Amino acid sequence: MRYMIIVKATPQSEAGVFPPNMAELMAVMGTFHEELARAGVLLDASGLKPSSQGWRIRYDGKERKVIDGPFTESKELIAGYTLIQVRSRDEALEWTRRFPNPVGEGMAAEIEVRRLYEEEDFADIGQ
Numbered sequence: 001m002r003y004m005i006i007v008k009a010t011p012q013s014e015a016g017v018f019p020p021n022m023a024e025l026m027a028v029m030g031t032f033h034e035e036l037a038r039a040g041v042l043l044d045a046s047g048l049k050p051s052s053q054g055w056r057i058r059y060d061g062k063e064r065k066v067i068d069g070p071f072t073e074s075k076e077l078i079a080g081y082t083l084i085q086v087r088s089r090d091e092a093l094e095w096t097r098r099f100p101n102p103v104g105e106g107m108a109a110e111i112e113v114r115r116l117y118e119e120e121d122f123a124d125i126g127q
Contacts, residue, residue, distance in 0.1 A: 002043065002085045002116040003092040007102045008109070009077035014050045014070060021104050028100045036084060036095065047080035089115075 012019065019025060036042035048054075052070035071077060080102070086092045096113050103109045 001088065001092065002083060002118070003096075004114050004116060005082040005084065005096055005099055006078050006112040006114065007047075007080040007082075008075065008112065009048075009051070009079040010103065010109075013079040014052070014077065016050045016052075019104060025100070025102070025104060029102075032098065032100050033082065035098075036082070041084045041086050041091075041095065043083040043085050045080070045082040048078060051077055083116075 033042060033045050036045075050070060054069045054071075056067045056069075056071070058065045058067055082099070084092065084095060086095065092113065092115075096111065099111055101107060101109050102111065
């Protein structure tokens, strides 16, 4: 089972402003990702640049429209992710409870965890 741990964007991350404790945050996150790697569950992890450096493609029938960032609702955006592969939901929950606070201990923050579809999820479609 693969799970994506999603770090929510903040107005600061969308402005490209790093928190004053960035070196400490990077060290703590690095240690956590090393633990995931040693356990054999880390697939990938990365931070994302602000939406001002991205774009969206809007589909309308066969038409495609490019919409350049930035995008206004930072609470709906992501600033980074960690992708893990584990044996169960419970194991994913154990790891995510240990996930470092992405903005620093004692600060308000939220991560979201979502399971990825696997090939077997589509086995019965169209049959």
